[in-house]
Amino acid sequence: MSDSPVVELIDVQKWYGAFHVLKDVSLSVAKGEKVVVCGPSGSGKSTMIRCINRLEEHQGGRIVVNGVELADDLKAIELIRRDVGMVFQSFNLFPHLTVLENLTLAPLWVKRVPKREAEAIAMQYLERVRIPEQAHKYPGQLSGGQQQRVAIARALCLKPSIMLFDEPTSALDPEMVKEVLDVMIELAGEGMTMICVTHEMGFARAVADKMVFMAEGRVVEVATPAQFFTNPKSERTRQFQGQIIGH
């Protein structure tokens, strides 16, 4: 793990109208690091992670990804988006395209990879998420867990160096959570830089290098999983843990 951060947020501020969603959010992620972000609903986790690939625009502070600062430069944003994969809570697969077409769309048009090659890459990633046999089906014909694995494969097809996950398992039925987490754990094992918003604490213990706890738009605590789970510094974190483990 090299020390120069690949993602760095410095005092990031964001408002929705008059509502201050992100307050002085700072975070630095090193290459290969796995960061798990958690916190109560509405604390700004999604907003923060979506700022990293500019799905949301921040209004103060700086965000630097792979040494490039996110600003209004459209070209820079497109370059960053190629290198940052994102997986959404609701999959967001393209329902009018087959699984294979979903996977090859960006390589074909964003990277101008020849079709044959793009399909070979797509099949390779479908193997990795263990559903190569679904390549010619439409997303609507797959189960939730399969759809989310396709979504992960779709993001991977651009060969990103950073992956963002925004609650990838919270729209899934319990029996499908594991198949998606398995894929994510495998990915983590290969050294991918990952930022995950999730409440799957088992997953966090298994892969996280760093836990980030957010509340009311602030980063309340950053700690190693060991510290975070056994001896959190802030009262707010303890309260939150009590809630999610108490269930």
Next chain:
Amino acid sequence: MNPAPDDQTRRATAASEIEEPSSAQTPERAPPASQLRLLGWARKNLFGSLPNTILTLLAFWLLWEILPPLVRWGLVDAVFSPAGGAASCREATGACWALMGEKNRLMLFGVYPYDQHWRPALATALVIGLLATSAVRSLWGRWLIWAWAVCLAVVGILMWGGVLGLAYVETAQWGGLPLTLGLAILGIVLAFPLSILLALGRRSDLPAIRALSVGYIELVRGVPLVSVLFMASVMFPLFLPEGVSIDKLLRALVGITLFTAAYLAEAVRGGLQAIPRGQEEAADALGLTYWQKMRMVVLPQALRLVIPPIVNQFISCFKDTSLVTIVGLYDLLAATKAALADPDWRPFFVEGYIAAALVYWSFCFFMSRYSQWLERELAKGSRR
């Protein structure tokens, strides 16, 4: 929120595939057959309840009253052979279809030079043939674009002439079905992309583009087509410099296109609004540019959703072309009217208009059925 047990997530095992329930366990059964097919159907659908029975009887009575006289007028007592001329029609009590034998060319081609009628006839046949070809899904492909380009060129040569030994015919002499078809097809083909731009503009993040689109759409939707056509043909030339004149037909086409585009844009916008935000976000996250995102992710889904209103607009546009008569163009309807100006045949105007209506109806009916088929066809894959 259930934290997954630690060891469970650590054990990264092979994927647990969801098994399809096997159909072997429950043998398939045929639906229960109704014994008395017709009788059973009639009892269920026609005489199921008292109001149903009353309505059925009422409908039968109306049919009984209307159908026989109609058949007698339209078929039994009708005159089909044009041999006897208008005189034989006047003696008969039925319809005078002989009119069509006598006047069909005037009705179909208007004031186009009589001895040159084969040219618009061939052009129309070409266009209809290519339309039919384009409708077949297995024939879809890039070649169709080229075919249409060639077809357009050939039609242009046929209609205008002036080359290859064909006599020159100016657009003022064009008329009838070719004019109607040409205005409708070109109007639709030109209005469609324009309407997509307008719809996208209306949802744009850039205030200037949004204002422009909204202004245009609301302005055009607020006036009737008749006035747009008048503007295009009477007012517009006033703004042109002296000596420059734009073809009357072209002006009408521009009017129809601009008018149709405004309405179509609203239909398209309806589709755009129905696409979940997540679709655009996913496309953005993959690094697609705005136009790539629209072309490959948003529009294919949005347009599919609004096929019915879009085709509705196409049908409207087709029928609205009959309004060009007010700026002095002889479309199918105007040509029919002109053909009926002959005092011998004037009494049989009903038959003439029925024939013209049938032509309009068959094109519109085709569009309507085709859109239903297209909707089903395109939904096949992405069905949920």
